[in-house]
Amino acid sequence: MNSRTPMARLSRRNRLLVLVAAVLLLSGLATAATLHAAGRAAEKDRAQAGGPPVRSGTVTLDAPGRSVFRNMAWGPHRDEITSVSTADLGGPRTASGIRCLRFHTAAGTGICLQAVHGRLRDTYRAAVLDSHLRELRHYDLAGVPTRARVSPDGRSVAWTVFVSGDSYAGTAFSTRTSVLDTRTWTLDRDLEAYRFFLDDRLHRASDLNVWGVTFADANRFYATVATGGKTYLVGGDREARTLHALHTNVECPSLSPDGTRIAYKKRVQGASSDAPWRLYVLDLRTLRESATAERRNVDDQAVWRDGHTLVYSLPGDYGSDLWTVPADGSGKPALALKAALAPAFTGRS
Structure with a gap:
């Protein structure tokens, strides 16, 4: 119941x-x-993921009045080589579909340092591009890309990679810098093989490092050499295979369009060991150096937008923003492009 x-x-x-x-x-x-x-x-x-609008389109390296750079904004076009009008840097961006970690162009020749993603690890390569971003040749790299440059006539390209370490701030790093002739495809794989002259005497050292090439023409260039705990601006000659020390405490040089001045990052006394550099300009005729109005740490190889203005990267919300400052020490820094890295300006010799 x-x-x-x-x-x-x-x-x-x-x-x-x-x-x-x-x-x-x-x-x-x-x-x-x-x-x-x-x-x-x-x-x-x-x-x-906001910021300037980015759209897919055609990017060429010989169109006048354009700025090209690595787009850093989050989204489908991150890391792509992107173009914008130099007259309207905040305007719509045109993305090429070509991804580069470092990039530079001159006279219709481009150099693109790329990551090649593998199943076990990433590798890297340098791709030489024509004015329509078509690959002409590529070369395997020995390390992580850090600097790239093209000569004003487009006939030589250079790149630097970290073979060990990942920062110039300390001393525990090793670089390898290569220079390529784009006419004969002759490759000088390591500029440390060149003869280095310090105080006009041949200097041999096991701790030699070379990085940051900037070209005067297809044969002559400037770069940084480090040895004995010091850095030097050197003048390089590809045909003679020589490097001659010109000035101390110079890193990542950038030659002005008229060939008379070098913009560079200089280690300054009293600065943090993690942020040691300030942006300077050296007069090559007098070897007189002057500070720019940029007082923040600049870990970049600056670019000359014209004969008066420097463009360089600083950390930003997306990894990197581009800033400008007058080269003569006047004025003050100004934000030029958000979410951008590795700028170059097309349509000029």
Whole structure:
């Protein structure tokens, strides 16, 4: 005989209904909270991916009045070589589809240092591009890309990689710098093989490092040599295979369009060992150096936008922004391009 009364059975059913309703309510609240959090995250991602609009299109390296650079904004075009009007740097960006970690161009020749993603590890290569960004040749790299330059006539290209270490700030790094003739495809794989002259005497050292080439023409260039705990600006000659020290405490030189001045990063006394550099300009005729108005740490090889203005990268929300400052020490720094790295200016010799 069933001892439960109809009222008891009803109470039990009500309790079950209340329990089910509570579970459904809590489940609904959890789902709503998850969707709200996802919405907030998506909104944050959209905000972080904001900035100048970027669209796919055709990018060439011989169009006048264009700035080309590595686009750093998050989204489908991150790391692509991108073009924008030099007259309207904040305008719409045209992305090429070609990804580069470092890039430079002159006279319709481009050099693109790329990552090649593998199953076990990434490798790197240097791709020489024509004016339509078509690959002409490529070369395997011995390390992580850090600097790239093309001579004003497009007939020589250079690149530097970290063979060990990943920063110029300390001393525990090793670089390898190569120079390539784009007419004969002759490759000088390591500029450390050149004869280095210090105080006009041949100097041999096991700790020699060379990086940061900037070209005067297809044969003559400037670069940084480090040895004995010091850095030197050197003048290089590809045909003679020589490097001659010209001035101390110069890193990552950049030659002005008229060939008379070098912009570079200089280690300054009293600065942090993690942020030791300031942006300077050296007059090659007098060897007189002067500081620019940029007082922040600049770990970059600056580019001359014209004969008066330097362009360089500083850390930004997307990894890197481009800034400008007058080369003569006047004025003040100005933000030129957000989410950008490795600039060059096309359509000029």
